[in-house]
Amino acid sequence: MRYDAEHKERTRARVLKEAVRAIRTEGPERVGVAGVMARAGLTHGGFYAHFSSKDELVLAAIGEMFAGARNTFERYTAGRPPREALQAYIDFYLSTAHRDSREYGCPLPILSGDLPRMAEPVRAQFAEGVARLTAAIQGLLEQLGRPDAETAAASALAEAIGALSLSRAVGGPEQSDAILAHSRASLAERLGLIDQAGRDQA
Amino acid sequence: MRYDAEHKERTRARVLKEAVRAIRTEGPERVGVAGVMARAGLTHGGFYAHFSSKDELVLAAIGEMFAGARNTFERYTAGRPPREALQAYIDFYLSTAHRDSREYGCPLPILSGDLPRMAEPVRAQFAEGVARLTAAIQGLLEQLGRPDAETAAASALAEAIGALSLSRAVGGPEQSDAILAHSRASLAERLGLIDQAGRDQA
DNA sequence: TGTACATCAGTGAACGCGCGTTCACTGATGTAC
DNA sequence: TGTACATCAGTGAACGCGCGTTCACTGATGTAC
Numbered sequence: 001m002r003y004d005a006e007h008k009e010r011t012r013a014r015v016l017k018e019a020v021r022a023i024r025t026e027g028p029e030r031v032g033v034a035g036v037m038a039r040a041g042l043t044h045g046g047f048y049a050h051f052s053s054k055d056e057l058v059l060a061a062i063g064e065m066f067a068g069a070r071n072t073f074e075r076y077t078a079g080r081p082p083r084e085a086l087q088a089y090i091d092f093y094l095s096t097a098h099r100d101s102r103e104y105g106c107p108l109p110i111l112s113g114d115l116p117r118m119a120e121p122v123r124a125q126f127a128e129g130v131a132r133l134t135a136a137i138q139g140l141l142e143q144l145g146r147p148d149a150e151t152a153a154a155s156a157l158a159e160a161i162g163a164l165s166l167s168r169a170v171g172g173p174e175q176s177d178a179i180l181a182h183s184r185a186s187l188a189e190r191l192g193l194i195d196q197a198g199r200d201q202a
Numbered sequence: 203m204r205y206d207a208e209h210k211e212r213t214r215a216r217v218l219k220e221a222v223r224a225i226r227t228e229g230p231e232r233v234g235v236a237g238v239m240a241r242a243g244l245t246h247g248g249f250y251a252h253f254s255s256k257d258e259l260v261l262a263a264i265g266e267m268f269a270g271a272r273n274t275f276e277r278y279t280a281g282r283p284p285r286e287a288l289q290a291y292i293d294f295y296l297s298t299a300h301r302d303s304r305e306y307g308c309p310l311p312i313l314s315g316d317l318p319r320m321a322e323p324v325r326a327q328f329a330e331g332v333a334r335l336t337a338a339i340q341g342l343l344e345q346l347g348r349p350d351a352e353t354a355a356a357s358a359l360a361e362a363i364g365a366l367s368l369s370r371a372v373g374g375p376e377q378s379d380a381i382l383a384h385s386r387a388s389l390a391e392r393l394g395l396i397d398q399a400g401r402d403q404a
Numbered sequence: 405t406g407t408a409c410a411t412c413a414g415t416g417a418a419c420g421c422g423c424g425t426t427c428a429c430t431g432a433t434g435t436a437c
Numbered sequence: 438t439g440t441a442c443a444t445c446a447g448t449g450a451a452c453g454c455g456c457g458t459t460c461a462c463t464g465a466t467g468t469a470c
Contacts, residue, residue, distance in 0.1 A: 003413065003466065011413075027319060029231055033457060045459085046414040054457065102318075108368070113315020115371035116304075117229065123373045130372055130381075154381055155365075155388030159357060162364025166310070169317035170332055171325045179332075179356055186357030190392065205433065205446065213446075235424060247427085248447040256424060 012050045014040045019061035024102045028058055028114050062122055065107040066129045073136060082143040087193045093160050094184045099167045109165045133157060159183055214252045216242045221263035226304045230260055230316050264324055267309040268331045275338060284345040289395045295362050296386045301369045311367045335359060361385055
Protein backbone atom coordinates (compact mmCIF):
# COMPACT_ATOMS: atom_id res chain seq x y z
CA MET A 1 0.00 0.00 0.00
CA ARG A 2 1.18 3.49 -0.79
CA TYR A 3 -0.73 5.15 2.02
CA ASP A 4 -0.21 3.75 5.49
CA ALA A 5 -2.25 0.73 6.39
CA GLU A 6 -5.02 2.56 8.23
CA HIS A 7 -5.53 5.39 5.80
CA LYS A 8 -8.24 3.78 3.69
CA GLU A 9 -9.96 2.32 6.71
CA ARG A 10 -10.19 5.72 8.36
CA THR A 11 -11.68 7.24 5.23
CA ARG A 12 -14.26 4.45 5.02
CA ALA A 13 -15.21 5.04 8.64
CA ARG A 14 -15.66 8.75 7.93
CA VAL A 15 -17.94 8.03 4.96
CA LEU A 16 -19.90 5.53 7.03
CA LYS A 17 -20.34 8.02 9.86
CA GLU A 18 -21.72 10.61 7.46
CA ALA A 19 -24.05 8.00 5.97
CA VAL A 20 -25.44 7.25 9.42
CA ARG A 21 -25.98 10.95 9.98
CA ALA A 22 -27.75 11.29 6.63
CA ILE A 23 -30.00 8.26 7.20
CA ARG A 24 -31.00 9.62 10.58
CA THR A 25 -31.63 13.11 9.28
CA GLU A 26 -33.09 12.49 5.82
CA GLY A 27 -34.29 8.91 6.03
CA PRO A 28 -32.78 5.89 4.27
CA GLU A 29 -34.54 6.61 0.97
CA ARG A 30 -33.12 10.08 0.66
CA VAL A 31 -29.44 9.52 1.34
CA GLY A 32 -27.35 10.53 -1.65
CA VAL A 33 -23.91 9.19 -2.48
CA ALA A 34 -22.65 12.62 -3.58
CA GLY A 35 -23.94 14.35 -0.47
CA VAL A 36 -22.43 11.83 1.92
CA MET A 37 -19.07 11.97 0.15
CA ALA A 38 -19.06 15.77 0.13
CA ARG A 39 -19.72 15.86 3.87
CA ALA A 40 -16.82 13.45 4.33
CA GLY A 41 -14.63 15.90 2.39
CA LEU A 42 -14.40 13.80 -0.78
CA THR A 43 -15.77 13.80 -4.31
CA HIS A 44 -18.44 11.31 -5.29
CA GLY A 45 -16.29 9.32 -7.73
CA GLY A 46 -14.13 7.91 -4.96
CA PHE A 47 -17.10 6.29 -3.30
CA TYR A 48 -16.72 3.00 -5.14
CA ALA A 49 -13.25 2.42 -3.74
CA HIS A 50 -15.00 1.85 -0.39
CA PHE A 51 -18.44 0.47 -1.14
CA SER A 52 -19.69 -1.51 -4.10
CA SER A 53 -23.07 0.25 -4.21
CA LYS A 54 -25.30 2.65 -2.36
CA ASP A 55 -27.28 -0.28 -0.98
CA GLU A 56 -24.14 -1.70 0.59
CA LEU A 57 -23.45 1.67 2.21
CA VAL A 58 -26.96 1.85 3.64
CA LEU A 59 -26.72 -1.69 4.97
CA ALA A 60 -23.36 -1.00 6.64
CA ALA A 61 -24.60 2.29 8.07
CA ILE A 62 -27.67 0.65 9.57
CA GLY A 63 -25.47 -2.02 11.11
CA GLU A 64 -23.50 0.81 12.69
CA MET A 65 -26.70 2.32 14.06
CA PHE A 66 -27.71 -0.89 15.79
CA ALA A 67 -24.27 -1.30 17.29
CA GLY A 68 -24.66 2.20 18.69
CA ALA A 69 -28.07 1.34 20.12
CA ARG A 70 -26.68 -1.65 21.99
CA ASN A 71 -24.02 0.65 23.40
CA THR A 72 -26.61 3.14 24.54
CA PHE A 73 -28.63 0.49 26.31
CA GLU A 74 -25.47 -0.71 28.07
CA ARG A 75 -24.52 2.80 29.06
CA TYR A 76 -27.85 3.41 30.81
CA THR A 77 -28.23 0.01 32.44
CA ALA A 78 -24.82 -1.57 33.12
CA GLY A 79 -23.94 -1.92 36.79
CA ARG A 80 -27.32 -0.72 38.02
CA PRO A 81 -29.93 -2.68 39.92
CA PRO A 82 -32.74 -3.75 37.56
CA ARG A 83 -35.39 -1.25 38.63
CA GLU A 84 -32.99 1.66 38.42
CA ALA A 85 -31.62 0.44 35.09
CA LEU A 86 -35.08 0.19 33.57
CA GLN A 87 -36.01 3.57 34.92
CA ALA A 88 -32.87 5.17 33.51
CA TYR A 89 -33.35 3.69 30.05
CA ILE A 90 -37.02 4.61 29.82
CA ASP A 91 -36.37 8.11 31.11
CA PHE A 92 -33.75 8.52 28.42
CA TYR A 93 -35.91 6.93 25.74
CA LEU A 94 -38.93 9.13 26.38
CA SER A 95 -36.98 12.31 27.03
CA THR A 96 -37.41 15.44 24.95
CA ALA A 97 -33.66 15.28 24.30
CA HIS A 98 -34.03 11.89 22.62
CA ARG A 99 -36.99 13.14 20.62
CA ASP A 100 -35.07 16.19 19.44
CA SER A 101 -31.80 14.49 18.53
CA ARG A 102 -32.52 12.11 15.70
CA GLU A 103 -28.77 12.15 15.10
CA TYR A 104 -28.03 9.98 18.11
CA GLY A 105 -31.32 8.26 18.84
CA CYS A 106 -32.57 4.69 18.75
CA PRO A 107 -32.74 3.31 15.20
CA LEU A 108 -36.02 1.47 15.74
CA PRO A 109 -38.43 4.40 15.47
CA ILE A 110 -36.26 6.01 12.80
CA LEU A 111 -36.28 2.97 10.52
CA SER A 112 -39.56 1.21 11.27
CA GLY A 113 -41.60 3.14 8.72
CA ASP A 114 -39.21 2.58 5.84
CA LEU A 115 -38.35 -0.99 6.70
CA PRO A 116 -41.12 -2.82 4.87
CA ARG A 117 -39.61 -1.43 1.65
CA MET A 118 -36.02 -2.34 2.44
CA ALA A 119 -33.82 -5.28 1.47
CA GLU A 120 -33.76 -8.53 3.40
CA PRO A 121 -30.41 -8.10 5.23
CA VAL A 122 -31.61 -4.79 6.67
CA ARG A 123 -34.87 -6.34 7.79
CA ALA A 124 -32.99 -9.16 9.46
CA GLN A 125 -30.83 -6.65 11.35
CA PHE A 126 -33.92 -4.81 12.45
CA ALA A 127 -35.71 -7.96 13.61
CA GLU A 128 -32.64 -8.94 15.59
CA GLY A 129 -32.45 -5.47 17.12
CA VAL A 130 -36.07 -5.70 18.25
CA ALA A 131 -35.60 -9.22 19.65
CA ARG A 132 -32.43 -8.23 21.48
CA LEU A 133 -33.88 -5.13 23.11
CA THR A 134 -37.08 -6.94 24.07
CA ALA A 135 -35.04 -9.73 25.63
CA ALA A 136 -32.89 -7.27 27.55
CA ILE A 137 -35.95 -5.52 29.00
CA GLN A 138 -37.55 -8.87 29.71
CA GLY A 139 -34.40 -9.87 31.60
CA LEU A 140 -34.64 -6.82 33.83
CA LEU A 141 -38.33 -7.46 34.49
CA GLU A 142 -37.63 -11.08 35.39
CA GLN A 143 -35.06 -9.91 37.90
CA LEU A 144 -37.84 -7.80 39.37
CA GLY A 145 -39.89 -10.99 39.72
CA ARG A 146 -42.55 -10.18 37.18
CA PRO A 147 -44.37 -13.30 36.00
CA ASP A 148 -45.52 -11.84 32.67
CA ALA A 149 -42.10 -10.39 31.86
CA GLU A 150 -42.22 -11.30 28.18
CA THR A 151 -45.56 -9.64 27.49
CA ALA A 152 -44.67 -6.64 29.62
CA ALA A 153 -41.34 -6.17 27.84
CA ALA A 154 -42.84 -6.36 24.34
CA SER A 155 -45.65 -4.05 25.36
CA ALA A 156 -43.29 -1.50 26.94
CA LEU A 157 -41.04 -1.44 23.91
CA ALA A 158 -44.00 -0.97 21.57
CA GLU A 159 -45.30 1.92 23.66
CA ALA A 160 -41.89 3.58 23.90
CA ILE A 161 -41.34 3.38 20.15
CA GLY A 162 -44.87 4.52 19.36
CA ALA A 163 -44.69 7.44 21.77
CA LEU A 164 -41.33 8.60 20.44
CA SER A 165 -42.53 8.38 16.83
CA LEU A 166 -45.70 10.29 17.59
CA SER A 167 -43.89 12.94 19.61
CA ARG A 168 -41.54 13.53 16.69
CA ALA A 169 -44.31 13.60 14.12
CA VAL A 170 -46.56 15.99 15.98
CA GLY A 171 -45.48 19.57 15.46
CA GLY A 172 -46.58 21.56 18.48
CA PRO A 173 -44.26 21.28 21.50
CA GLU A 174 -47.12 21.05 23.98
CA GLN A 175 -48.83 18.11 22.31
CA SER A 176 -45.46 16.47 21.73
CA ASP A 177 -44.28 16.90 25.34
CA ALA A 178 -47.63 15.59 26.57
CA ILE A 179 -47.31 12.39 24.55
CA LEU A 180 -43.93 11.67 26.11
CA ALA A 181 -45.12 12.56 29.62
CA HIS A 182 -48.19 10.33 29.35
CA SER A 183 -46.18 7.36 28.23
CA ARG A 184 -43.55 7.90 30.89
CA ALA A 185 -46.27 8.01 33.53
CA SER A 186 -48.02 4.96 32.15
CA LEU A 187 -44.85 2.91 31.83
CA ALA A 188 -43.66 3.89 35.29
CA GLU A 189 -46.93 2.69 36.75
CA ARG A 190 -47.15 -0.48 34.70
CA LEU A 191 -43.58 -1.48 35.39
CA GLY A 192 -43.55 -0.45 39.04
CA LEU A 193 -41.06 2.39 38.66
CA ILE A 194 -41.10 5.83 40.16
CA ASP A 195 -42.02 8.48 37.65
CA GLN A 196 -40.67 11.50 39.53
CA ALA A 197 -37.36 11.76 37.70
CA GLY A 198 -39.02 11.27 34.35
CA ARG A 199 -41.65 13.94 34.88
CA ASP A 200 -39.21 16.53 36.15
CA GLN A 201 -36.60 15.93 33.51
CA ALA A 202 -38.99 16.67 30.68
CA MET B 203 -68.46 22.77 -19.63
CA ARG B 204 -68.24 20.43 -22.56
CA TYR B 205 -68.24 17.26 -20.47
CA ASP B 206 -71.08 16.88 -18.01
CA ALA B 207 -70.65 18.64 -14.73
CA GLU B 208 -69.38 15.67 -12.74
CA HIS B 209 -66.92 14.32 -15.28
CA LYS B 210 -63.85 16.21 -14.09
CA GLU B 211 -64.71 15.70 -10.48
CA ARG B 212 -64.94 11.96 -10.95
CA THR B 213 -61.55 11.88 -12.67
CA ARG B 214 -60.00 13.88 -9.85
CA ALA B 215 -61.43 11.46 -7.32
CA ARG B 216 -59.95 8.55 -9.26
CA VAL B 217 -56.50 10.17 -9.31
CA LEU B 218 -56.76 10.95 -5.60
CA LYS B 219 -57.72 7.38 -4.81
CA GLU B 220 -54.69 6.07 -6.68
CA ALA B 221 -52.49 8.58 -4.87
CA VAL B 222 -53.74 7.29 -1.52
CA ARG B 223 -52.99 3.75 -2.63
CA ALA B 224 -49.48 4.75 -3.75
CA ILE B 225 -48.69 6.64 -0.52
CA ARG B 226 -49.80 3.65 1.54
CA THR B 227 -47.85 1.17 -0.56
CA GLU B 228 -44.71 3.11 -1.48
CA GLY B 229 -44.59 5.85 1.12
CA PRO B 230 -45.21 9.56 0.56
CA GLU B 231 -41.67 10.20 -0.73
CA ARG B 232 -41.92 7.64 -3.47
CA VAL B 233 -45.22 8.49 -5.10
CA GLY B 234 -44.76 9.47 -8.72
CA VAL B 235 -47.10 11.66 -10.73
CA ALA B 236 -46.74 9.50 -13.84
CA GLY B 237 -47.38 6.27 -11.95
CA VAL B 238 -50.48 7.55 -10.22
CA MET B 239 -51.90 8.92 -13.47
CA ALA B 240 -51.19 5.66 -15.32
CA ARG B 241 -53.01 3.66 -12.66
CA ALA B 242 -55.93 6.04 -13.02
CA GLY B 243 -55.93 5.27 -16.75
CA LEU B 244 -54.53 8.65 -17.85
CA THR B 245 -51.28 10.12 -19.14
CA HIS B 246 -49.13 12.23 -16.88
CA GLY B 247 -49.60 15.51 -18.76
CA GLY B 248 -53.22 15.77 -17.73
CA PHE B 249 -52.32 15.81 -14.08
CA TYR B 250 -52.08 19.58 -13.86
CA ALA B 251 -55.68 20.05 -14.88
CA HIS B 252 -56.56 18.59 -11.46
CA PHE B 253 -53.73 19.49 -9.10
CA SER B 254 -51.30 22.38 -9.19
CA SER B 255 -48.35 20.30 -7.99
CA LYS B 256 -47.35 16.93 -6.63
CA ASP B 257 -47.26 18.41 -3.13
CA GLU B 258 -50.88 19.44 -3.44
CA LEU B 259 -51.78 15.91 -4.48
CA VAL B 260 -49.98 14.40 -1.50
CA LEU B 261 -51.65 16.83 0.87
CA ALA B 262 -55.10 16.07 -0.54
CA ALA B 263 -54.45 12.33 -0.47
CA ILE B 264 -53.36 12.43 3.15
CA GLY B 265 -56.50 14.39 4.01
CA GLU B 266 -58.45 11.57 2.40
CA MET B 267 -56.59 9.02 4.49
CA PHE B 268 -57.50 10.74 7.73
CA ALA B 269 -61.13 11.01 6.70
CA GLY B 270 -61.05 7.26 6.11
CA ALA B 271 -59.51 6.66 9.53
CA ARG B 272 -62.31 8.57 11.26
CA ASN B 273 -64.76 6.43 9.35
CA THR B 274 -63.05 3.26 10.45
CA PHE B 275 -63.13 4.29 14.09
CA GLU B 276 -66.84 5.05 13.77
CA ARG B 277 -67.51 1.74 12.08
CA TYR B 278 -65.99 -0.24 14.94
CA THR B 279 -67.34 1.79 17.82
CA ALA B 280 -70.64 3.45 16.88
CA GLY B 281 -73.68 2.12 18.73
CA ARG B 282 -71.66 -0.13 21.01
CA PRO B 283 -71.23 0.14 24.76
CA PRO B 284 -67.84 1.67 25.60
CA ARG B 285 -66.03 -1.49 26.69
CA GLU B 286 -67.17 -3.42 23.65
CA ALA B 287 -66.36 -0.49 21.35
CA LEU B 288 -62.83 -0.18 22.71
CA GLN B 289 -62.34 -3.91 22.46
CA ALA B 290 -63.52 -4.00 18.86
CA TYR B 291 -61.28 -1.13 17.77
CA ILE B 292 -58.18 -2.51 19.49
CA ASP B 293 -58.83 -6.00 18.16
CA PHE B 294 -59.05 -4.55 14.68
CA TYR B 295 -56.04 -2.30 15.17
CA LEU B 296 -53.75 -5.07 16.38
CA SER B 297 -55.04 -7.74 14.01
CA THR B 298 -52.84 -9.48 11.50
CA ALA B 299 -55.30 -8.32 8.83
CA HIS B 300 -54.59 -4.68 9.69
CA ARG B 301 -50.86 -5.34 9.71
CA ASP B 302 -51.02 -7.00 6.30
CA SER B 303 -53.25 -4.50 4.53
CA ARG B 304 -51.38 -1.24 4.40
CA GLU B 305 -53.84 -0.27 1.68
CA TYR B 306 -56.68 0.26 4.11
CA GLY B 307 -54.97 0.77 7.42
CA CYS B 308 -54.63 3.61 9.89
CA PRO B 309 -52.55 6.49 8.49
CA LEU B 310 -50.75 7.19 11.76
CA PRO B 311 -48.19 4.37 11.66
CA ILE B 312 -47.87 4.69 7.90
CA LEU B 313 -46.99 8.39 7.99
CA SER B 314 -45.32 8.90 11.35
CA GLY B 315 -41.81 8.11 10.13
CA ASP B 316 -41.93 10.43 7.13
CA LEU B 317 -43.79 13.21 8.85
CA PRO B 318 -40.89 15.14 10.34
CA ARG B 319 -39.75 15.79 6.75
CA MET B 320 -43.13 16.87 5.43
CA ALA B 321 -44.74 20.26 4.88
CA GLU B 322 -46.59 22.13 7.60
CA PRO B 323 -50.19 21.50 6.43
CA VAL B 324 -49.57 17.75 6.46
CA ARG B 325 -48.10 17.91 9.94
CA ALA B 326 -51.10 19.89 11.13
CA GLN B 327 -53.44 17.24 9.74
CA PHE B 328 -51.45 14.54 11.46
CA ALA B 329 -51.40 16.34 14.80
CA GLU B 330 -55.15 16.79 14.57
CA GLY B 331 -55.60 13.13 13.72
CA VAL B 332 -53.62 12.10 16.79
CA ALA B 333 -55.49 14.50 19.04
CA ARG B 334 -58.85 13.37 17.71
CA LEU B 335 -58.20 9.67 18.12
CA THR B 336 -56.70 10.14 21.57
CA ALA B 337 -59.75 12.16 22.62
CA ALA B 338 -62.12 9.52 21.25
CA ILE B 339 -60.38 6.75 23.21
CA GLN B 340 -60.24 8.97 26.26
CA GLY B 341 -64.00 9.50 25.94
CA LEU B 342 -64.63 5.76 25.97
CA LEU B 343 -62.36 5.30 29.00
CA GLU B 344 -64.15 8.07 30.86
CA GLN B 345 -67.45 6.34 30.21
CA LEU B 346 -65.86 3.31 31.84
CA GLY B 347 -65.13 5.46 34.88
CA ARG B 348 -61.37 5.50 34.60
CA PRO B 349 -59.84 8.40 36.55
CA ASP B 350 -56.64 8.55 34.49
CA ALA B 351 -58.45 8.36 31.16
CA GLU B 352 -56.22 10.90 29.43
CA THR B 353 -52.94 9.20 30.29
CA ALA B 354 -54.37 5.76 29.57
CA ALA B 355 -55.70 6.85 26.18
CA ALA B 356 -52.41 8.44 25.07
CA SER B 357 -50.48 5.44 26.32
CA ALA B 358 -52.77 2.92 24.59
CA LEU B 359 -52.58 4.78 21.29
CA ALA B 360 -48.78 4.94 21.50
CA GLU B 361 -48.57 1.23 22.17
CA ALA B 362 -50.98 0.32 19.39
CA ILE B 363 -49.09 2.42 16.84
CA GLY B 364 -45.72 1.17 18.02
CA ALA B 365 -46.80 -2.47 17.97
CA LEU B 366 -48.31 -2.18 14.49
CA SER B 367 -45.18 -0.48 13.14
CA LEU B 368 -42.90 -3.08 14.66
CA SER B 369 -45.03 -5.98 13.49
CA ARG B 370 -44.88 -4.62 9.94
CA ALA B 371 -41.16 -3.96 10.06
CA VAL B 372 -40.18 -7.32 11.46
CA GLY B 373 -40.00 -9.94 8.75
CA GLY B 374 -40.69 -13.30 10.32
CA PRO B 375 -44.38 -14.06 10.84
CA GLU B 376 -43.80 -15.62 14.28
CA GLN B 377 -42.02 -12.62 15.73
CA SER B 378 -44.52 -10.32 14.07
CA ASP B 379 -47.58 -12.19 15.34
CA ALA B 380 -46.07 -12.31 18.82
CA ILE B 381 -45.64 -8.53 18.91
CA LEU B 382 -49.31 -8.04 18.11
CA ALA B 383 -50.44 -10.70 20.57
CA HIS B 384 -48.37 -9.27 23.42
CA SER B 385 -49.74 -5.80 22.90
CA ARG B 386 -53.31 -7.07 22.63
CA ALA B 387 -52.87 -8.94 25.89
CA SER B 388 -51.24 -6.00 27.61
CA LEU B 389 -53.83 -3.49 26.43
CA ALA B 390 -56.71 -5.81 27.33
CA GLU B 391 -55.39 -6.10 30.84
CA ARG B 392 -54.53 -2.43 31.27
CA LEU B 393 -57.86 -1.24 29.94
CA GLY B 394 -59.95 -3.91 31.64
CA LEU B 395 -61.09 -5.66 28.46
CA ILE B 396 -61.36 -9.36 27.73
CA ASP B 397 -58.59 -10.60 25.51
CA GLN B 398 -60.26 -13.81 24.31
CA ALA B 399 -61.51 -12.50 21.00
CA GLY B 400 -58.21 -10.81 20.29
CA ARG B 401 -56.10 -13.88 20.96
CA ASP B 402 -58.25 -16.22 18.94
CA GLN B 403 -58.64 -13.96 15.96
CA ALA B 404 -54.89 -13.68 15.44
C1' DT C 405 21.26 9.86 1.08
C1' DG C 406 19.16 10.47 -3.38
C1' DT C 407 16.58 9.13 -7.48
C1' DA C 408 13.36 6.35 -10.39
C1' DC C 409 9.51 3.73 -10.16
C1' DA C 410 4.96 1.46 -8.77
C1' DT C 411 0.78 1.86 -6.32
C1' DC C 412 -3.85 3.19 -5.61
C1' DA C 413 -7.05 6.60 -2.97
C1' DG C 414 -9.21 10.12 -4.75
C1' DT C 415 -10.72 13.38 -8.92
C1' DG C 416 -14.05 15.05 -12.08
C1' DA C 417 -16.31 14.58 -16.55
C1' DA C 418 -19.66 11.75 -18.54
C1' DC C 419 -23.41 8.17 -18.93
C1' DG C 420 -28.35 6.71 -18.74
C1' DC C 421 -32.41 7.11 -16.20
C1' DG C 422 -36.57 8.69 -13.86
C1' DC C 423 -38.51 12.53 -11.97
C1' DG C 424 -41.84 16.94 -11.80
C1' DT C 425 -43.37 20.26 -14.78
C1' DT C 426 -44.59 22.75 -19.26
C1' DC C 427 -46.92 23.32 -23.46
C1' DA C 428 -48.73 23.11 -28.19
C1' DC C 429 -52.11 19.98 -29.72
C1' DT C 430 -56.36 17.03 -30.37
C1' DG C 431 -60.74 15.37 -30.45
C1' DA C 432 -65.04 14.14 -27.91
C1' DT C 433 -68.70 16.57 -26.39
C1' DG C 434 -72.37 20.36 -25.33
C1' DT C 435 -74.42 24.56 -27.29
C1' DA C 436 -76.29 27.91 -30.76
C1' DC C 437 -78.80 28.60 -34.64
C1' DT D 438 -83.60 17.79 -36.93
C1' DG D 439 -79.08 18.99 -38.73
C1' DT D 440 -74.80 21.63 -39.01
C1' DA D 441 -71.03 24.81 -37.46
C1' DC D 442 -68.74 26.22 -33.67
C1' DA D 443 -66.57 26.66 -28.89
C1' DT D 444 -64.82 24.36 -24.99
C1' DC D 445 -61.49 22.04 -22.31
C1' DA D 446 -60.09 17.25 -20.32
C1' DG D 447 -56.68 14.68 -21.75
C1' DT D 448 -52.33 13.63 -24.94
C1' DG D 449 -47.50 13.11 -25.61
C1' DA D 450 -43.08 15.26 -26.70
C1' DA D 451 -39.83 18.02 -24.48
C1' DC D 452 -37.38 20.55 -20.66
C1' DG D 453 -34.05 20.79 -16.73
C1' DC D 454 -32.46 18.46 -12.83
C1' DG D 455 -30.48 15.21 -9.56
C1' DC D 456 -29.49 10.66 -9.04
C1' DG D 457 -26.26 6.16 -9.00
C1' DT D 458 -22.63 4.49 -11.46
C1' DT D 459 -18.44 4.29 -14.65
C1' DC D 460 -13.93 5.38 -16.05
C1' DA D 461 -9.64 7.51 -17.74
C1' DC D 462 -6.73 10.30 -15.07
C1' DT D 463 -3.66 12.32 -11.37
C1' DG D 464 -0.59 12.98 -7.88
C1' DA D 465 0.87 11.99 -3.06
C1' DT D 466 3.15 8.47 -1.01
C1' DG D 467 6.01 4.04 0.09
C1' DT D 468 9.55 1.03 -1.85
C1' DA D 469 13.77 -0.49 -4.46
C1' DC D 470 18.23 0.37 -5.69
